[in-house]
Amino acid sequence: MPPYYLFPIIFLGIIILLGAFFIVKQQTAAIIERFGKFHSIRQSGLHIKVPLVDRIAGRLSLKIQQLDVIIETKTLDDVFVRLKVSVQYKVIKDKVYDAFYKLDYPHDQITSYVFDVVRAEVPKMKLDDVFVRKDDIAIAVKTELNDAMIEYGYDIIKTLVTDIDPDAQVKEAMNRINASEREKIAAQFEGDAARILIVEKAKAEAESKRLQGQGIADQRREIARGLEESVEVLNRVGINSQEASALIVVTQHYDTLQSLGEETNSNLILLPNAPQAGSNMLNDMVASFAASNQIGEAMKKADADKKKDA
Known part of the structure; x- marks a missing residue:
C-alpha cells in the first residue's frame, strides 16, 4: 500500500490523464493551440492532446x-x-483557421456589409419597386457578402429579404389607395350590372309591345274578316251592304248588353251619350208611361165589359 502522501499525486495524475482526452461533436471543428500557438484542427470524434501543453482554443x-x-x-x-x-x-x-483567427466578430462583419449594400440599392428604387424587386436586393447582398466573406472562411448560402415595413403613415395611405381602387372597381361592376339590367328590361318591354x-x-284583322263574311252572307239573302252594316252594328250592340247582363254583381248603368240623348230618353219614358196607362185603361174596360155580359 503506498504512503498517504502519494495519494494527492496519484489523484492529480489521474485528472491530468483524463484531461488528455476530449470529444468533438458532429459538424463541429476544434482548434488546438500548443503554448498559445496554433497547432491543429480536430474534426468530430475522440481525440488526445498533451496535458498542460495543448489546449482547446475554441470550437x-x-x-x-x-x-x-x-x-x-x-x-x-423619400419614404x-x-x-x-x-x-x-x-x-x-x-x-x-481563417474563420477562427482572421475574424473576431463575424456577425458584426456580416451586418456591416448588409447595411452597406441595402443602403446603396434601396435609395435607387421607389417604394413599390422595393416590394417588386426584393429578390434583386437579396442577390446584390449575397454577391457582395460572398466576395467579402470568402476570404475569412465563410460561405454565404442564401440571403432573403423577409420583411418590408414602410412608415406607419405610408402604410395607412397605401391601404386607403387600395381601398379606393377596390371601391372604384366595385362601382364599375355595379354600374355595368345596372346598365345590363336596364338594357335587358328595355328589350323585354320592346318585345312585349x-x-x-x-x-x-x-x-x-280577324274582326274585319268576320264582318266581311257577315256582309257577304247577308248580301246573298237580298240585304244590301248598308242594311247589313246597320244590322251588324245593332247585333253587336245587343251582344254587348247581353254580356254585361250576365255579370250578376255588376252595378253598371248604360246611358246614351249623344247631345240629344237626355231629351230622347225623357220622351221615351213619357211615351212608355203613356202606353202603360193606355194599356191599363184598356184592360180595366175589358174587365168591366165582361162583368156586364155576365
Missing part, C-alpha cells in the same frame, strides 16, 4: 447558421422603410 460550428439584420433606409420617393434581411451562412470546412301590337293587329 466552430460547421452547420448552416442564420443572421437576421434589420435596416432602416429611405427610398427614391422611410425597414427591411429585414436574413443571411444564411456557414464556415467552410477547409478554412476553419311588339307582341301586343301584333296581337291587336291580328284581332282587328
Whole structure:
C-alpha cells in the first residue's frame, strides 16, 4: 500500500490523464493551440492532446447558421422603410483557421456589409419597386457578402429579404389607395350590372309591345274578316251592304248588353251619350208611361165589359 502522501499525486495524475482526452461533436471543428500557438484542427470524434501543453482554443460550428439584420433606409420617393434581411451562412470546412483567427466578430462583419449594400440599392428604387424587386436586393447582398466573406472562411448560402415595413403613415395611405381602387372597381361592376339590367328590361318591354301590337293587329284583322263574311252572307239573302252594316252594328250592340247582363254583381248603368240623348230618353219614358196607362185603361174596360155580359 503506498504512503498517504502519494495519494494527492496519484489523484492529480489521474485528472491530468483524463484531461488528455476530449470529444468533438458532429459538424463541429476544434482548434488546438500548443503554448498559445496554433497547432491543429480536430474534426468530430475522440481525440488526445498533451496535458498542460495543448489546449482547446475554441470550437466552430460547421452547420448552416442564420443572421437576421434589420435596416432602416429611405427610398427614391423619400419614404422611410425597414427591411429585414436574413443571411444564411456557414464556415467552410477547409478554412476553419481563417474563420477562427482572421475574424473576431463575424456577425458584426456580416451586418456591416448588409447595411452597406441595402443602403446603396434601396435609395435607387421607389417604394413599390422595393416590394417588386426584393429578390434583386437579396442577390446584390449575397454577391457582395460572398466576395467579402470568402476570404475569412465563410460561405454565404442564401440571403432573403423577409420583411418590408414602410412608415406607419405610408402604410395607412397605401391601404386607403387600395381601398379606393377596390371601391372604384366595385362601382364599375355595379354600374355595368345596372346598365345590363336596364338594357335587358328595355328589350323585354320592346318585345312585349311588339307582341301586343301584333296581337291587336291580328284581332282587328280577324274582326274585319268576320264582318266581311257577315256582309257577304247577308248580301246573298237580298240585304244590301248598308242594311247589313246597320244590322251588324245593332247585333253587336245587343251582344254587348247581353254580356254585361250576365255579370250578376255588376252595378253598371248604360246611358246614351249623344247631345240629344237626355231629351230622347225623357220622351221615351213619357211615351212608355203613356202606353202603360193606355194599356191599363184598356184592360180595366175589358174587365168591366165582361162583368156586364155576365
